[in-house]
Amino acid sequence: MIGxxxxxxxxxxxxxxxxxxxxxxxxxxxxTVTDLGSTNGTFVEGQRIDGSADLPVGAMLRVGTRRxxxxxxxxxxxxxxxxxxxxxxxxxxxxTALLPPPLTDGPIRTEWCYEPSxxxxxxxxxxGFLPDGRFLVYLIDVAGHGAGAALHAxxxxxxxxxxxxxxxxxxxxxxxxxxxxxxxxxAAHADMYFTAWYGVYDPATRQLRYAAAGHHPAWLxxxxxxxxxxxxxxxxxxxADREFRADVSEMPADASLYLFSDGVxxxxxxxxxxxxxSDFTALIGKHRDDPAGEAAALLRTVRAEVPSGALDDDFSLxxxxxP
Amino acid sequence: xxxEYQETGDILKVLLDGRLDTDGVHSCxxxxxxxxxxxxxxxxxxxxxxxxxxxxxxxxxISTARIRAAKGSKMILFAPSDEVRDIxxxxxxxxxxxxxxxxxxxxxxxLA
Numbered sequence: 001m002i003g004x005x006x007x008x009x010x011x012x013x014x015x016x017x018x019x020x021x022x023x024x025x026x027x028x029x030x031x032t033v034t035d036l037g038s039t040n041g042t043f044v045e046g047q048r049i050d051g052s053a054d055l056p057v058g059a060m061l062r063v064g065t066r067r068x069x070x071x072x073x074x075x076x077x078x079x080x081x082x083x084x085x086x087x088x089x090x091x092x093x094x095x096t097a098l099l100p101p102p103l104t105d106g107p108i109r110t111e112w113c114y115e116p117s118x119x120x121x122x123x124x125x126x127x128g129f130l131p132d133g134r135f136l137v138y139l140i141d142v143a144g145h146g147a148g149a150a151l152h153a154x155x156x157x158x159x160x161x162x163x164x165x166x167x168x169x170x171x172x173x174x175x176x177x178x179x180x181x182x183x184x185x186x187a188a189h190a191d192m193y194f195t196a197w198y199g200v201y202d203p204a205t206r207q208l209r210y211a212a213a214g215h216h217p218a219w220l221x222x223x224x225x226x227x228x229x230x231x232x233x234x235x236x237x238x239x240a241d242r243e244f245r246a247d248v249s250e251m252p253a254d255a256s257l258y259l260f261s262d263g264v265x266x267x268x269x270x271x272x273x274x275x276x277x278s279d280f281t282a283l284i285g286k287h288r289d290d291p292a293g294e295a296a297a298l299l300r301t302v303r304a305e306v307p308s309g310a311l312d313d314d315f316s317l318x319x320x321x322x323p
Numbered sequence: 324x325x326x327e328y329q330e331t332g333d334i335l336k337v338l339l340d341g342r343l344d345t346d347g348v349h350s351c352x353x354x355x356x357x358x359x360x361x362x363x364x365x366x367x368x369x370x371x372x373x374x375x376x377x378x379x380x381x382x383x384x385i386s387t388a389r390i391r392a393a394k395g396s397k398m399i400l401f402a403p404s405d406e407v408r409d410i411x412x413x414x415x416x417x418x419x420x421x422x423x424x425x426x427x428x429x430x431x432x433x434l435a
Binding site (some may be wrong): 143 | 375406
């Protein structure tokens with residue numbers, strides 16, 4: 001039984017799901033689904049069913065805003081799938097453990113939200129202070145999914161966490177990206193590349209130096225105005241021996257900087273519309289007073305737009321509050 | 324994702340149709356890489372019917388272009404939609420692989 005409340009065996013807390021919505025049952029060698037008089041209907045492959053209908057393997061069942069797909073696996077396949085799921089969960093937990101705690105004291109504060117996808121993407125981010133008091137923040141996104149992408153992200157993140165780039169000023173974003181480009185060429189790393197945004201804020205001068213490589217801009221919200229903060233460079237690892245363009249901006253008072261991966265906006269919503277960057281940036285600042293925090297509220301808002309409620313890519317968002 | 328290969332004497336034209344997302348790349352990458360990387364002809368790739376370009380699609384183009392570049396061969400992308408062009412420019416792909424507005428411009432670059 002599928003419904004909005006117990007005693008349904010599969011409870012979906014979805015306003016478009018009836019209390020007792022439908023029943024899925026094994027019948028002979030097949031599976032059938034029966035609508036239990038639901039208000040909004042039960043759909044198989046996009047067609048509303050009347051009473052009962054067969055549910056073939058691979059068919060998409062829609063209940064409210066949620067989509068379910070019937071799969072048939074052998075016992076061995078099921079165990080392999082469960083093992084892979086555990087490995088991915090362990091890798092996601094490891095990445096999470098390497099992320100910095102949010103800064104909740106002091107003039108510069110941060111909050112972030114990291115929600116790995118079921119397949120685990122290659123997102124990572126970090127922030128901290130240089131010995132001279134400057135504040136650095138970065139976010140990387142390795143192309144692809146799975147343990148390979150996550151391992152690559154961890155390798156990059158560990159170098160940045162330890163400020164361990166050889167012969168490189170960690171306060172110079174262009175130099176940092178150029179060094180990463182030398183250290184992580186695609187040809188030597190299983191054809192993997194990554195995009196990156198890296199910035200260094202100097203509280204003494206209120207200047208933010210930044211560079212992006214294959215990554216969309218960060219966004220700065222101050223005085224009710226939103227503007228893009230980024231530079232154009234190719235992704236890290238694709239082209240050997242190149243310089244990376246950096247830029248500098250004055251930070252106004254009471255500014256918030258938003259860094260994020262493309263997983264926060266690359267979704268297909270309830271009306272099958274593929275979101276673009278501007279769909280997400282339109283939400284920035286709208287949930288600032290949410291009790292759960294703005295980052296968590298933005299995740300909640302984006303996830304609510306996805307029919308299955310599950311994101312296809314990692315959701316990584318870092319918000320930096322400047323005084 | 325559909326991939327069609329048209330060889331016309333002095334050029335190999337590839338027409339891609341669909342979404343170059345994870346599933347799309349998996350369905351065409353092997354054939355694309357094998358056919359394009361090994362061709363001795365200049366290659367132009369029609370993106371007019373590509374509705375979405377994910378990072379794995381970008382990786383497919385870069386990997387193939389790198390193999391061709393090592394052999395001194397050209398690969399030109401052309402006619403991306405506005406949405407796909409935004410992705411190409413954000414990722415800086417056009418700084419690695421030439422991107423032409425249309426087929427005529429792509430041919431001119433490929434045969435130059």
